[in-house]
Amino acid sequence: MSNLPLTAIAYPAKGSAGRTGLWRTERPVINYERCVKCLICWLYCPEPAVVRRGDDSVEIDYDYCKGCGICANECPAKAITMVEEVS
Ligand code: SF4
Numbered sequence: 001m002s003n004l005p006l007t008a009i010a011y012p013a014k015g016s017a018g019r020t021g022l023w024r025t026e027r028p029v030i031n032y033e034r035c036v037k038c039l040i041c042w043l044y045c046p047e048p049a050v051v052r053r054g055d056d057s058v059e060i061d062y063d064y065c066k067g068c069g070i071c072a073n074e075c076p077a078k079a080i081t082m083v084e085e086v087s
């Protein structure tokens with residue numbers, strides 16, 4: 001991340017728009033064999049739905065992931081796939 005330009009960052013808060021996971025029609029699924037822990041998905045997610053673990057791996061908080069697909073679109077390793085939500 002050291003080569004990214006400095007910029008202002010807004011911190012979304014859980015619950016500010018309710019449980020946004022209820023909006024979802026597709027869900028992101030991470031392939032951990034492809035993930036290189038670059039944290040791009042964590043930076044770009046507009047909700048607090050990509051959770052950064054202590055070892056810089058990531059996981060999705062499906063209570064707040066609204067299924068927008070930005071993480072899958074931005075992942076440089078193509079480690080995130082959007083799959084149809086099954087209710
Ligand atoms: S953007 Fe892709 S490679 Fe980077 S941390 Fe997220 S899932 Fe892993």
Ligand code: SF4
Nearest residue numbers: 045065066068069071
């Ligand atoms: S699809 Fe990805 S970017 Fe969109 S809310 Fe869910 S985790 Fe965040």
